[in-house]
Amino acid sequence: MGNRLVNSQLNDVKEFLSKTITTLEDFLNETTITKLIEDIEDDRxxxxxxxxxxRRLIVYSEEGLDACSIILQCEPFQKAAAxxxxxxxxxxxxxxxxxxxxxxxxxxSRSAYTGRNSIKFYRNVPASIARLLNSLEGExxxxxEELEYYETDYRTKMIQTK
Incomplete structure (x- = not known):
């Protein structure tokens, strides 16, 4: 892949991670488990x-966002690092x-064919949690889909260099 395409994907992912972090932080900062349990009889x-x-997803997203920011600031662009x-x-x-x-x-995975959200819970969850994950799922x-290429391409490169 060309430098421009990888750079563009890195910028897109950086923006995506930034929005995701904001959404998750807003939810977690405004919501308590005790309040959710009051709303629905649920398993604490x-x-x-x-x-x-x-919380784990926020940490991973912040690490990814930091890495994207650092690589995008480097001159010349480091395609392999990206x-x-x-x-x-x-x-x-x-x-x-x-x-x-x-x-x-x-x-x-069958939900993708029906146009429904594919995230399913093992038990009943408060509506706010379901709405949160449903709102994030599309992005x-x-x-x-954009990054699946790296699943195979990067692994192939690593195997070939051994």
């Missing part, structure tokens, strides 16, 4: 699990959103 442990995953960063963001942010390590929720899906 499960809600804490969801919050833990949202590709490695996009690969890392794909795995730490995008994949974590659709398939969190702590199994707070899961992706129903995560768009970025995932």
């Amino acid at each position: 442990t499960y809600t804490k699990l969801i919050f833990a995953n949202l 590709e490695k960063t996009l690969y890392k963001i794909y795995h730490q942010c995008i994949e974590e959103f659709f398939s969190p390590k702590n199994d707070a929720w899961f992706e129903d 995560f899906q768009r970025i995932r």
Whole structure:
């Protein structure tokens, strides 16, 4: 891929991560588990699990945003570093959103064909959590499609250099 295309993708991902961080921080700063439990009779442990995953997603997103900012400031543009960063963001942010390590929720891949949201929860969750993830899903899906190239390309390059 050309430097311009990688640079453009890095800028796009940087903007996406910035918006995602703002949305997640606003939600977490304004919401408490106690308040959510009042709104719906729910399992406190499960809600804490969801919050833990949202916090992890913020941390990964902030790390990715910092990396994008640093690479975009470098002259000349470091294409290899940018590709490695996009690969890392794909795995730490995008994949974590659709398939969190702590199994707070899961992706129903069949939903993509029906036009519905693909994030599903194992238990009932407060409506505000469902709305939050549904509002983020479209952009995560768009970025995932853009960065899937790095899943195979970067791995191929690493195997070839061994």
